[in-house]
Amino acid sequence: MPEGHTIHRAARDHRKLFVGFNVAVSSPQGRFNIGAKSINKQQCVAVEAFGKHLLYDFTNNQSLHIHLGLFGRIKQRKLPVEEAKGEVRVRLVGKTHFIDISGPTICEILNEQAKSKLIGRIGPDLLRKDADPIKFFERVSRSRAKIGTLLMDQSVIAGIGNIYRTEVLWRQCVHPNKRGQELDRSQLENLWNDAQALLEVGVKHNKIITNFKKVGSVNTSSLNIYKKKKCPRCQGVISKIDISGRSAYFCDFCQPNS
């Protein structure tokens, strides 16, 4: 479910729900018995997203660290609390709402040192004001790896997932198999700027939207080529390839690799 926009949207929403309040934190038994006692009913002082990682900071300098992975979800509901549905691993209860987090791949409590280490290994985050695009430009420019791989590497650029990868490369007419070092500075700037703009739209609408064209007043589709057969620009056939286990789509004509 989540690319960067989902996590930053959650951080924005949860800031209003939890910061400044004593938050009840509970977790069930099993793999994700995180020992929530140490943060339970502590005051939440911040909620922040770093790439696809979500951190809830508490007064005792500990943080709840969540990564939703491929299947994780966050459900937000109004109080009173209801019985959890599905594989809920953590529940946070605030003054007016509660959230259930199901299926995360990471769900743990970090101290300050571990938190710094985590933040340190995440690349520039398209949705953060403190992001430094120069780091992205330099890293890609000296890499032999495919741009399709690099865009999904969260230590190179944080926030892009499989759908934005396909859509941004198509919008900028770059073949996913181009090597990082084959791209010039203006292409990299365009990729950065476009991805950033699209992710911001994603946060605003809580949805991935990369196609803004309307026929009459109706949006034909919010995506251009992801899982599609035909290129909306040239009407050509969309190809599908596997890049490190994930499906990437591209238009042979609009995104030449030569």
Next chain:
DNA sequence: TTGATTGTTACCGG
């Protein structure tokens, strides 16, 4: 029941 899926990490070989 099977396959697919908006993700990440560890490990190995080249």
Next chain:
DNA sequence: TCCGGTAACAATCA
């Protein structure tokens, strides 16, 4: 050291 490939793990739905 970099890069590609593979496996493991997560939960849900068609």
